[in-house]
Amino acid sequence: MTAVVYAGEVLPTVPAGGALSTDAPDTLAGLLAGWLVWLRGRRLSRNTLIAYRADVAGWVAYCEVHGVDPVRASKRDVTGWQAVTVEVPSPHTGRPPLAATVTRRYAALRSWWDYLVDQDVIAGVPMPSGRGPRVEADSHTVFLSTSEARALEARLQVESLHDQVVILLLLHGGLRGAELGALDVGHVVVEQGATVAKVVGKGRRRRDVPLSAAAVAAVDAYLIARARAVGLDHPGDLPAGAVLCERPGGRRHDSSSLGRLVRRVAHGAGIESWRRLSAHSLRHTCATAMRDAGVPLDDVQAILGHASITTTQRYERGRGALRRKVAAVAMLEAA
CATH class of the missing domain: 1.10.443.10 (Intergrase catalytic core)
Structure with missing residues (x-):
């Protein structure tokens, strides 16, 4: 099932009780909508906004499956998500995501926590220490002679x-x-x-x-x-x-x-x-x-x-x- 969150875009539905510490699913939906509006003021391109939205939708879906609160998760929860996002093959290519894609997903989730801190919803960012995977220095795009x-x-x-x-x-x-x-x-x-x-x-x-x-x-x-x-x-x-x-x-x-x-x-x-x-x-x-x-x-x-x-x-x-x-x-x- 899906729930409309922002401008007709959809994110996975989150159960009303249990894992969520929020009062109702609408609370999470409101935070997600607010986060997307907040991102617009940070001079991100439209494509980056679309990618970030999909990345955080993946985080919410992960939380739904594993019984994690997507708003008040722990560092341990985020570490589990990181392991999944690095290893799960892309549905389009059948191959693990590129390092640049994983790094972008880390940045998207970090922006979600930054927004929640900015709105005084949580006290601190639960991202584990350390950086994402190393992005290769050389471009591997096929180009013409x-x-x-x-x-x-x-x-x-x-x-x-x-x-x-x-x-x-x-x-x-x-x-x-x-x-x-x-x-x-x-x-x-x-x-x-x-x-x-x-x-x-x-x-x-x-x-x-x-x-x-x-x-x-x-x-x-x-x-x-x-x-x-x-x-x-x-x-x-x-x-x-x-x-x-x-x-x-x-x-x-x-x-x-x-x-x-x-x-x-x-x-x-x-x-x-x-x-x-x-x-x-x-x-x-x-x-x-x-x-x-x-x-x-x-x-x-x-x-x-x-x-x-x-x-x-x-x-x-x-x-x-x-x-x-x-x-x-x-x-x-x-x-």
Whole structure:
């Protein structure tokens, strides 16, 4: 069974008596709703909010099964949950969660306790001492080689204008999938002689992403076609709040729809790794291409919108790791 908790979103039902020290299930529901509102004021991205909500829903479900009060749990209870969240396979992949996922779940639960302390519901945070699992320093996202990126660009000649815009914004602009999905027509503007996309990234941080000449041409052609399709004389007459890259019915793209689009176009381009690609693969490819072209690391960080250069360095290490290994094997063979 489920109970509506916040804006139509559902979390597992908690029994009215027994394990709960609250007076009624509505008390927990109210705290969960308040926590979600509290999180909104902490400059978290929409995707992070969705992930945190799911993570704490998992905590509540764990408590329901094990007879634990999700509000006034002990460190021992949280330790038990940590053991489960590290080992239980993902229902989507059948594999244990990545270290980054587990670390995010720890952070989500920590935010739940911080909220309860902030609201004077509990006296202290019952999280055990120690940190979460170590997140690997290198990025393991599959990205494209230079020749594969060129093949993908060449394939765009036979793809729709919509698909051209999507691929070029990801490949040349390095946008996150969520950032692309959130773009409106009015977010593409000309400033100081350059066409830029006004992007809102993680933590609601805003940045200007300059568009390549190919991306500008694709966007212009796409918007002209959009305007003509609805009887407008000029693309500037399109509503500024209209979705830039719209799916059928005017819907916005999400990571799943973008991943399918990227894989379909990559398959058409004859890229062998097409099944393993995602929207993030093209963002990674963009970062790699910029570094190969000699763009300074801090400029790459600014374009990608990384809050910390450490994140950008993960792309950098991923960029050179395979090349160094191939060179090492070649040296061994020569010896």
